[in-house]
Amino acid sequence: MPEMSVTTDQREITFAQAIREALAEEMRRDPTVCILGEDVAEAGTPFKVLAGLLEEFGKDRVLDTPISEAGFTGLAVGAAMTGMRPIVDIMFGDFITLTMDQMVNQAAKVHYMSGGHWKAPMVMRTTLGATRRSAAQHSQSLHAWFCHVPGLKVILPSTPYDAKGLLKTAIRDDNPVVFFEDKMMYKLKGHVPAADYTLPLGVADVKREGEDITLVATSSMVQVALGAAAMLEEIGISAEVVDPRTLWPLDENTLIQSARKTSRAIVLDEGYERYGVTAEIASLIAAGAFYDLDAPVKRMGAMHVPIPFSPPLEDMTVPTEQTVFEAARKMCGR
Amino acid sequence: MPEMSVTTDQREITFAQAIREALAEEMRRDPTVCILGEDVAEAGTPFKVLAGLLEEFGKDRVLDTPISEAGFTGLAVGAAMTGMRPIVDIMFGDFITLTMDQMVNQAAKVHYMSGGHWKAPMVMRTTLGATRRSAAQHSQSLHAWFCHVPGLKVILPSTPYDAKGLLKTAIRDDNPVVFFEDKMMYKLKGHVPAADYTLPLGVADVKREGEDITLVATSSMVQVALGAAAMLEEIGISAEVVDPRTLWPLDENTLIQSARKTSRAIVLDEGYERYGVTAEIASLIAAGAFYDLDAPVKRMGAMHVPIPFSPPLEDMTVPTEQTVFEAARKMCGR
């Protein structure tokens, strides 16, 4: 891992490198951390995110599995209960459909059902995001399902810095944590200090300060929101971009305070708009900032259609800088 | 089925009987309708909802399956695509975890992905609801997950009348429909006309008219809301109870108009409050009735804990007439 040698504080690495560093550091720190998934070893995943880990940690800790998402996730639950800290790799977020019983009926509940006697400290890393021309079964952002389930924690990092710090925290957490990575973000570069650090769960991050409107954005939508904010600035609208970073636990207060300050809010998330993350956050803000809002909270998520393959159609299904810019401008009465 | 002989218009039957009648009538009407599930044949399901269907329709149309929720749901998708109208019975709603890939990646998407060439006219009947002392893996109300998925329709009936009319419509619908029955409601009696009728999807029903506050309630929560409304009446608060009946398609307009009229709304659903149905409906109302609301929309769903077994604890996890009454009273400033 050549990026390890860069040690100045200005170090920039990609999102994928940040993930890999987090994994490598935690695996060095704790021998019970191991990785299970399809093509994670020699191949280092199709996204090459894990490249080099096999070489450093060996086959006992980086394990290729059959295409058995339910089976190896279930195995991870049992391993977590008995002294290991497994990390399972679910290649595409669309395949979490196969793991719901293991995650929801087993991992999420075992601590509570056993009266606190057993715990399942495991991490599921998976992906979200469309616009890769991968069609309906490889493009979904289904994180809202896990957010709905008590006993799980859900993280959606939007920068290399957040990804590294939050993943390290997730691995050290004593609960099952699901970590969603935007497939389109793996090559995004950003500042990541060389020194060891972790980031707390449940603390939102204001990615950009502003006065006129709040853009709450998750994962892939953070860059979109920042792009829209830059466009808005040009027409004199100051947008604040707030990234909750973890959807459970959720830093309600920061989101609400921002909306109270700006009096307007748009909530952006790449999951389906209906019955999804935008609904939860919008309703929290609508209630929490009730007396301060100048306009209804607007929600922007994926269109209520299976993601189409055809490029011009696919591009219409998710919010873009342009559509966010226009919605915000309209909301601000311009 | 002795209830069939009662033909006056005042006929009262149970929720379970209403379901059974809907199934029997549609099976008589259309030979491609068949039922697949665990213990559906001789046993007529553990809830005895299907008692008598085997005798009338035979083993080719009422089929006991192995305990293979994914397998027989998948089979149903293929059968639906090729000329049958299968109804799958998922005994407890908690087991939909095992069917998510078949329902979400296959059934929901096949029409769209094939450019409209294939369709999957199937119904999944399953259950929801706690307070049966069945603990964390037999008490969940996970319908929000399906509501989040384009391509599916989701029905939550709250009376025998609605159950029968909506189930018949679901069976005739050309799309995959998920039909959630409250386990605690099977013995609830209500008026069901003997004559054939269906009810449209996407049309909410005002279960009780009122002026001061809107209680939007689904499934098990409708009776709770009606009970609370009766209590509220005694202290001079007039509550309107609106039941969306189908969560997708969703009759936004009726919900919003009610809230605009009363200026206050509480949304009740037995699913987990966080990232669930109450969030969607509350945020729709908060936006749609923005200029008419006197107070933030309140959400009341299941507590964010796996459902505990211990009776005194379990009873705390879901909204009750008393807690709804108190929330409404407070919201109305009494």
Place this chain on the structure above:
Amino acid sequence: MTSLAPTPQVIEKAELWLRMYRQMLAIRFFENQVNELYTRALMPGLAHLYIGEEAVAVGVCETLERTDYITSTHRGHGHCLAKGASPDLMFAELLGKKAGYCKGKGGSMHIADPATGNLGANAIVCGSAGIATGAAFSAKRLANGRVSVCFIGEGALGQGVLYEVMNLAELFKLPVIYVCENNLYSEYTHFSETTAGDILARATAFGLHAASVDGQNVRAVYEHAQILVERARRGAGPGFLLCNTYRYHGHHVGDINREYYRSRREEQTWKTERDPIANFAKWLIEQKVATVKELDELSARVETEMKKAVEFAMATPYPSPDEVAEDVYA
């Protein structure tokens, strides 16, 4: 009356046999109490009785160390007791009391006990197959010499995840044994209506070492389990033990009228001719391991113990309301 002395092998194992007999009695009396609690409307919800199947749990668990792992099913009281749990804390759990194994939060279908390696009963059919396999994974990685036993009903053969984890267990050579209790029915359906092909072949196809045994004969179960446990412990990989058995009662305590899915005659035959406890008692007496009187006394002691356990559970309090939100996160 013949008065031959017991054989040396029997003497050597007399203590073991008696302990196993005692455990089987414990399960039967425990379950009788459960049934009574239900009948008297003193128990919340339902329970699935293990009566008739005692030889399986006891035969298997006696081959295990306390630190070895088990996972169990909705029909889990027998496994739990056989692995060493205390009846009083179990009853407390069944009644939803704070003193219960899971502080009342789990109930009958979720009893778990780290002290005896019980990873938990599971109300999802086959829901613990992944967990048991994962415990074996830990045992191998942490090299602590433990093995893991996954109890499943034959209904669990319908769940695809079983084949996924058997494949993983064999690939990773994990010390796990899947013990399949074929009691002929899953709920109200005979296994032949839901199980195509051959059960043992389903395990051997994935490379597992598989064996079938009379689940009403506790010594046979013990011996077969021992072979698989020993293999697993020395690193030779996973095993599969098919135990042919029968549940005397309904699927759950409320399943009273059963004639539509199985005959009274069938039930009667199993109860009278193949009862694992009666037959074992007969053998113990024949082998001079114990006298009728000794066994009767033991029986009375165990029954009293169970009654006391129920009394304890009845008297102990429910959890307090604020506990509802505890233990969601570790």
Place this chain on the structure above:
Amino acid sequence: MTSLAPTPQVIEKAELWLRMYRQMLAIRFFENQVNELYTRALMPGLAHLYIGEEAVAVGVCETLERTDYITSTHRGHGHCLAKGASPDLMFAELLGKKAGYCKGKGGSMHIADPATGNLGANAIVCGSAGIATGAAFSAKRLANGRVSVCFIGEGALGQGVLYEVMNLAELFKLPVIYVCENNLYSEYTHFSETTAGDILARATAFGLHAASVDGQNVRAVYEHAQILVERARRGAGPGFLLCNTYRYHGHHVGDINREYYRSRREEQTWKTERDPIANFAKWLIEQKVATVKELDELSARVETEMKKAVEFAMATPYPSPDEVAEDVYA
């Protein structure tokens, strides 16, 4: 030069053999065009090429009627063509055009075509096993005499749902045949690392009639498939056909550097010694079914056809924006 006349059996089937040869060529040239489109950055997303495996799709589909069903995989172009789809509409789909089989909404991994009984490719590994089984269920219930073929890669053996539906198929005696294409790799991992035990035994354990065949020999595939299809059609129940084959290209068009998971030598051996098209051509010539010249001409015609199909697809328009929200609900 020997000039023996072809045997009567060969003559009888000459038309069939030539059609099969033509179909195999069609697949190969189709896929070559796909690869070129990708290389020239003209195709959105990725595609998984079927080159090397042509004999499987063709050998199996030639035993089917047009009204019979197939389900396919992410590597589905071969199945689709073999079942009778038109290359031009396929290319249009691969380019996301409105004229495509799915109006551009499906793409490479979701091509479906009711006219040829193609229930669809599927991007979920083993995602179509339930669907194929269900189509067989309909065929039986509606008594329309159809059979259903479920193509899967050997990677799909890892998915538990396969065992669930094989069990169902055998219990219900459904006319479905699971055709497992073992091309040795699932993505970048050799099947021996992910597949314990024995593949055929996994099917026979559930009671299926199972056979294994050289997937590079189209006549052998055809003959084995015929037996299973015939059995299924007359109600004797499901079958399983293991076809041993090889993909020449990467897992997908972008998988270029493959040495870390398989050697160039291995690839070379399969390509030179076991090419299904070259070997079949040799046999056709030996048997006097066709001359070298005839086959060369056929080859040129098919190649031209594919180029024209690409031209059609390139020229045809994208769907219009308002189509995005159509077809969500029927």
